[in-house]
Amino acid sequence: MSLHLVIGNKNYSSWSFRPWIAMTVAGIPFEETVVSLGDPDFKATVSAHSGTGKVPVLIDGDVRVWESLAIIEYVADQHPEAGLWPADRVARAHARAIATEMHAGFAALRKALPMNFWRPPKQLALADDVMRDVARIEAIWRDCRKRFGAGGPFLFGAFGAADAMYAPVVSRFFTYAIEVGPDTKAYMQAVAALPAWIAWRDAALREPWVLPEDEPDWPEVPRLPA
Structure with a gap:
């Protein structure tokens, strides 16, 4: 089955x-x-x-x-x-730690910046707690790439569980035109180039359902073309 x-x-x-x-x-x-x-x-x-x-x-x-x-x-x-988790014990432990941090944390960012693939990129005014979340995520990504990312463009080289846990954040950073460093931008571009990412995005753009609570520009619902 x-x-x-x-x-x-x-x-x-x-x-x-x-x-x-x-x-x-x-x-x-x-x-x-x-x-x-x-x-x-x-x-x-x-x-x-x-x-x-x-x-x-x-x-x-x-x-x-x-x-x-x-x-x-x-x-x-x-x-x-x-190979969703790194084979190396140290890298695997680190990947699990940051994946769990994503699962449990960053409440300010989640609340202020709902995932919304079809919204044309545009900045919002961000509170200090949201900016702290952004800075912490950038620090996590930068550290992973420096310590464990030699084998490819993702956090631990090859795409894995930790990248999947942060994929919605990559989407948010694009949607809200978050200002990030060149290393973060390169990582985001690698994730967004994945065929799986493109397939999800394209399906999202074709959906008919509108949820006002996840539309930061409500009652306007600006949408990228499908």
Whole structure:
């Protein structure tokens, strides 16, 4: 039986984006079901698969796995050949630490800058706590690239779980035209050049659902062309 990933809107659901891009880049086959976060039956539909009533949810036969990082860990255990975590013990520990920091932290950035692929890039005024989150993320990326990134353009050389966890931040930095250093920009461009990224973005731009709470320019909804 194939893996089945239940996700939310591709334009808005950062939590769904993480396991989706991890599995897609790794070449792990799965089916997907998209349920709009604004669907009146969203909670009931997703609760049939997860007690949280939230996305994403991975279905593997009788197994149900929820939470982005837990899903990535599950598929990494099933597919060690995919190399979602670095083989080196020190690098692997560091990757898990920064992935967990992303999973648990950066609340100010998440609240102020919702993921929104179709919004044309435009800056917003950012509070100090948001700027601290941006600076911390840039420091994480810069340190990883310096210490572990010699084998490729991503945080640990090859694209892996840590990159997947930060992929929605890459999107936010583009959407809100965040001013970053040249090393950060190069990393962002490498992520955005992935065929998986392009496929997700293109699907997001074609979606019909609009969620006002995730539209920072509301009641205007500026959209890039699909």
